[in-house]
Amino acid sequence: MSYPPNYGQQDPYQQQGYGQPYGYAPQQPSPTKTNGLAVASLVLGLTGFITCGFTSLLAIVFGHVSLGQIKRDRTDGHGMALAGVVLGWILTSLWILYWVLVMAGAIAGVGTTALSTPTSDSSSSAVQGSGKHTVVFEAIGSDGATSALNITGSANYRITQDNGVPLPYRKELKVDELRHFYFWVQNASDKGTVTCRIIIDGKVAREETEDGPYGVCRVTADTP
Incomplete structure (x- = not known):
């Protein structure tokens, strides 16, 4: 004699499953601080x-x-x-x-002034007053050279000096005699070109061009 299946009743031999274990979220590493x-x-x-x-x-x-x-x-x-x-x-x-370059330029300028100091006052009239000759010291900067760290001019051993002046630069002097002229210009920038010249009675007697960082342009006219 067969028995119908027993619906609705749990099989006593059926093992009861276990629930899923509790999950844990992975711990995020703390952000590293910036020093x-x-x-x-x-x-x-x-x-x-x-x-x-x-x-x-x-x-x-x-x-x-x-x-x-x-x-x-x-x-x-x-x-x-x-x-x-x-x-x-x-x-x-x-x-x-x-x-260092600035100090070297300043020392060089002081040395030039000391070596070129006139031995008497007889040359002062050659620079001042209404001399019969006109001497012009002129400096022009280009390609970034906009100022001069030191400018020294000597007319018949009479010194004129300017520091930290913009370019272009021009100074006109009156002298009675044409003996010795010296012009010294140092670029105040680390780039550019400086052109310096001595003009005597409207004619360029000497002209030089110097380029490079803190370049120094020198011109001398002993026999213009």
């Missing part, structure tokens, strides 16, 4: 272009300190710190070179 001194080093290195190199020294110091902190703390900013150090050293070196 503050590295940012400061980069900013100070960039501003060194407009601060005459004063902030470049701080860029070097902050950059080296931040590189040590980054290595120890595993923070970000290694590239910025390295860029700040490199910019700091480059700009510091350039500004040191600039001031």
Whole structure:
């Protein structure tokens, strides 16, 4: 005799399944911090272009300190710190070179004045008053040379000197005799060309052109 299947009743031998385990969301890593001194080093290195190199020294110091902190703390900013150090050293070196050249030009100008000082006052009348000859010292800048660091002119051993003047430059003197003339012009920029000339009674007696960083143009007319 067969029995119908027992619907609605659980098979006692059927194993009851277990529920799914509780899921856990993966933990997100915390963002790495950027070293503050590295940012400061980069900013100070960039501003060194407009601060005459004063902030470049701080860029070097902050950059080296931040590189040590980054290595120890595993923070970000290694590239910025390295860029700040490199910019700091480059700009510091350039500004040191600039001031060395400025001082060298100033010393050369003082030496020229000392060597050319007249031994008597007899030549003063050759520059002042209504002399019968006209002497013109002229300097012209081009390609970025807009000013002269030092300009020294000597007419019959009488010195005239100007510092930090814009180009073009022109000075006219009256003399009674034509003996010795000297003209010295130093470019105040790291680029451009300077042309200097001595004009006597309307005619160019001597002319020279000098280019390059802080170039010095010299002309002498002993026998115009």
